Amino acid sequence: MTQQKQYPHHIDLKPVMHVEGVVRLPGSKSISNRTLLLAALAEGTTTIIDLLASDDTLVMLGALRSLGLTWEQVDEHTHIVHGGGGTLPVHEADLFMGNAGTAIRPLTAALAVIGGDYTLHGVTRMHERPIGDLVDALNAIGAQIEYTGVEGFPPLRIRRGHIHAQRLSVRGNVSSQFLTALLMAAPLMAREQAVTIDVVGELISKPYIEITLNLMRRFGVTVEQDGWQSFTVQPGQRYASPGTIHVEGDASSASYFLAAGAIGGGPIRVEGVGRDSIQGDVRFAEALEQMGATITRGDNWIEARSNGVLKAIDADFNHIPDAAMTIAVAALYADGTTTLRNIASWRVKETDRLAAMATELRKLGAIVVEGPDFISVTPPEGELRAATIDTYDDHRMAMCFSLASLDGKARRGNTMRINDPKCVAKTFPDYFDAFAGIAHENLI
Numbered sequence: 001m002t003q004q005k006q007y008p009h010h011i012d013l014k015p016v017m018h019v020e021g022v023v024r025l026p027g028s029k030s031i032s033n034r035t036l037l038l039a040a041l042a043e044g045t046t047t048i049i050d051l052l053a054s055d056d057t058l059v060m061l062g063a064l065r066s067l068g069l070t071w072e073q074v075d076e077h078t079h080i081v082h083g084g085g086g087t088l089p090v091h092e093a094d095l096f097m098g099n100a101g102t103a104i105r106p107l108t109a110a111l112a113v114i115g116g117d118y119t120l121h122g123v124t125r126m127h128e129r130p131i132g133d134l135v136d137a138l139n140a141i142g143a144q145i146e147y148t149g150v151e152g153f154p155p156l157r158i159r160r161g162h163i164h165a166q167r168l169s170v171r172g173n174v175s176s177q178f179l180t181a182l183l184m185a186a187p188l189m190a191r192e193q194a195v196t197i198d199v200v201g202e203l204i205s206k207p208y209i210e211i212t213l214n215l216m217r218r219f220g221v222t223v224e225q226d227g228w229q230s231f232t233v234q235p236g237q238r239y240a241s242p243g244t245i246h247v248e249g250d251a252s253s254a255s256y257f258l259a260a261g262a263i264g265g266g267p268i269r270v271e272g273v274g275r276d277s278i279q280g281d282v283r284f285a286e287a288l289e290q291m292g293a294t295i296t297r298g299d300n301w302i303e304a305r306s307n308g309v310l311k312a313i314d315a316d317f318n319h320i321p322d323a324a325m326t327i328a329v330a331a332l333y334a335d336g337t338t339t340l341r342n343i344a345s346w347r348v349k350e351t352d353r354l355a356a357m358a359t360e361l362r363k364l365g366a367i368v369v370e371g372p373d374f375i376s377v378t379p380p381e382g383e384l385r386a387a388t389i390d391t392y393d394d395h396r397m398a399m400c401f402s403l404a405s406l407d408g409k410a411r412r413g414n415t416m417r418i419n420d421p422k423c424v425a426k427t428f429p430d431y432f433d434a435f436a437g438i439a440h441e442n443l444i
């Protein structure tokens with residue numbers, strides 16, 4: 001969808017003998033789309049520096065424009081959003097959401113609360129990704145949201161409801177984005193009375209809620225938190241522009257380069273995230289440390305280098321589900337069986353990532369056990385097999401499997417093919433250029 005770039009049908013990656021270099025990361029998807037929506041809902045004008053330019057942010061920008069909210073890109077690094085102060089100039093719109101969970105879920109809540117006549121739809125896979133828990137939570141407080149296709153999934157039709165919210169509840173075990181969506185919409189409901197959101201069941205992907213609360217605070221709204229069980233917004237708080245806001249580099253995108261450094265020598269430094277990051281995915285570096293890599297951190301950078309063969313680990317990855325995919329591929333270079341646990345949400349993301357990961361890792365010769373919420377990866381003895389990797393229209397499949405071209409497993413002569421590399425445009429359109437920039441000493 002991103003127009004600027006031409007992609008081939010596949011990319012052939014030759015074995016890479018050594019990786020080294022510095023990568024300037026693209027902006028965080030999670031921060032970009034939250035910031036765009038908060039800026040649009042706020043009073044005043046917000047200048048956003050280093051917004052991510054990718055399919056997921058394009059759909060959010062496009063939706064805001066269709067809703068009559070104005071924004072301009074003034075130079076390569078700067079967007080300006082003119083806030084609507086909690087109102088929407090356009091009351092009827094058809095919104096294409098691509099496959100961006102960070103767009104459709106928060107917009108559904110905001111539009112249902114503000115009211116109007118809107119349809120939200122996306123690519124085929126978006127229509128297979130659940131949204132029922134969010135719709136149930138909103139309809140229970142007077143929203144009017146209907147499914148126009150299969151119950152529980154987009155497309156959605158939103159009509160003007162009559163919101164009466166003091167206390168609402170939402171399930172937390174399928175996606176944290178439902179709670180994020182309700183939190184961001186809560187100040188629009190809490191005009192006269194406090195609004196409390198209760199989480200039913202275990203909340204997954206908790207660090208993403210911290211990103212949400214942090215950004216709401218920067219836009220002037222504080223949320224009272226009772227553990228991970230309930231969240232209260234006191235009445236009368238309104239979003240106000242912070243003036244200028246800077247988007248950090250994407251910590252999930254950082255994972256591919258840090259893993260490359262840990263596998264293939266390094267040092268590799270990523271710039272744009274570091275000790276000061278608000279993204280949970282910076283904790284990916286801790287997983288690499290457990291695997292034996294050397295990590296150094298600055299306020300705004302992280303560096304990884306190898307200490308020899310990686311150690312296999314067995315760990316819970318519920319807090320970093322996206323970056324965890326990178327560990328599943330790094331596991332090919334470990335000294336035994338690596339197990340990633342508590343990652344059931346992989347099944348409802350861009351593809352069924354547990355099934356896709358198992359299928360593609362097996363092509364490389366790994367022994368893989370796939371369970372309902374875990375995956376175990378045992379690398380083959382000796383070389384990885386030459387393989388053509390399918391990517392399932394999942395940016396992270398394409399990006400993390402590029403690591404299987406690293407030559408830690410002495411795959412001399414084997415070229416690895418990655419099909420349909422254009423799927424990286426969801427969050428990182430220039431990924432393969434950035435990867436080529438750190439990959440050295442190709443043998444063939």
Ligand SMILES: O=C(O)C1=C[C@@H](OP(=O)(O)O)[C@@H](O)[C@H](O)C1
Pocket residue numbers: 029030031101102174175176177180204205208321322345
């Ligand atoms: O809120 C967010 O920005 C995100 C939350 C996570 O989703 P889940 O909460 O569905 O795990 C993550 O996988 C996604 O890429 C981005």
Ligand SMILES: C=C(OP(=O)(O)O)C(=O)O
Pocket residue numbers: 099100101102322349350396427
């Ligand atoms: C799950 C992801 O995306 P989304 O924001 O669409 O949920 C992802 O980027 O890995």
